[in-house]
Amino acid sequence: MDKFADKKMASKLELNWEQEVENSLFCWNKPQGINKDEHYICDESLRDGLQDPSVTDPEIGQKLEFIEGLEKIGISRVCLGFPASGEQAYQDTLEMCRFIKREGFKIEPYCAARTLTSDIAPVAQIQDKSGVALGVTTFIGISPIRRVVENWCDYFIMEQSREAVSFALNEGLDVNFVTEDTTRSKPENIKALLESVKELGCKRFTLCDTVGQSALSGVDNIVSFVRNLPGFAKGEVKLEWHGHNDRGYSLTNGMQAWMSGCDGVHGTVLGIGERAGNTAIELLVLNRLLESEFCETSKSLVPFIEKCSSWFSRKIDENYPLLGTTVFTTASGVHASAILKSYERGSNKLADLVYSSVPASEFGLEQNVRINKTSGRSNVQFWMNKNNLHMNEDTSASILLHAKSKRQALEDKDIFDFLARNVNVS
Secondary structure, eight states: OHHHHTTOOOHHHHHHHHHHHHHHOOOOSOOOOOOTTTOEEEEOTTTTGGGSTTSOOOOHHHHHHHHHHHHHTTOOEEEOOOGGGOHHHHHHHHHHHHHHHHHTOOOEEEEEEESOHHHHHHHHHHHHHHOOOOEEEEEEEOSHHHHHHHTOOHHHHHHHHHHHHHHHHHTTOEEEEEEETGGGSOHHHHHHHHHHHHHTTOOEEEEEETTOOOOHHHHHHHHHHHHTSTTOSBTTBEEEEEEBOTTSOHHHHHHHHHHHTOSEEEEBGGGOSSTTOBOBHHHHHHHHHHHSOOOTTGGGHHHHHHHHHHHTTOOOOTTOTTTSTTTTEEOOHHHHHHHHHHHHTTOHHHHHHTTOSSOGGGGTOOOEEOOSTTOOHHHHHHHHHHTTOOOOHHHHHHHHHHHHTOSSOOOHHHHHHHHHHHOOOO
């Protein structure tokens, strides 16, 4: 936006009126009190994400770069995979642990395991070999439907869980006891199992919306239920939420889990995962930033997720929040006029907020304007300014007339070709 730069107001004056305008915007949302100090994010891309049959398992070098990227965008915990599943998974996990130790990262690694000592033993071995404090999320399904399908009884689930947790604790692992399909399980079963496992010394628990059936009220009900169990209050144990997107609720459910009392929320990059996928970590990061404050890592988010798109072979949709190619773009004449006027006042902040709730510039991006049959003169003016060209009324009118004859927005090449054939510009 070079043409707009020379019209900027003096910095002090600009800051004053920009801040005044921003502060005057009324927000009907309830304050959610979400911040990075109290509410952390756990990345499950290398475990639950890879259960998506359409994605690619990244090479080990990409996995190391992936962990470095998670560190930069403020992810607190990362699942390194399921080392008991095979030799490659074991070796990749070991290499990632050594990398985390070598780089001195703050991110806390953990691995997944069924409630089997044979699954947990490799995690303990990797901790010993790497010298990294390692966690284990040991999981078992507890819902009525899983009990029927697996032919499990209360006694089996209880004993299997207690044996696995006891073994993991004795191995010095940070144990996270995970109840699969928690949101379709009976309160009395949840209570009995969690209280029994806690007696062993387990201090971290994950509630799973395994098939994505919860709505906001369900999230609040189950998190509140567990937090009200004796010894499960905030500060006594860590409570995490693992959601899926089958009903399209995963992001809002994750935010609700934080508000209802969970410390951590699980997710994957771009929401990769089986069926409709998991909660997208980049959208958790985005909304946590919007609820608190932007920091120096904000501009790392978009380039990192774009790399993840390549590593995991997951295309980013054009209208995907924050990352899509069209999310900060309009062709509307009314909207373009307001954005143009904001830039002409020398304010990126006004341009960001006049027709968007997400400030593009905080993420190293900017507003853009296209030209189609819904456009007006401001769209053309914006395009001319961006390309350092001058125009008159006739030029604007001819471009708009050309756009109105097309069924899609004009590409830059279309406009340049049209101008070359029909109009003299300088």
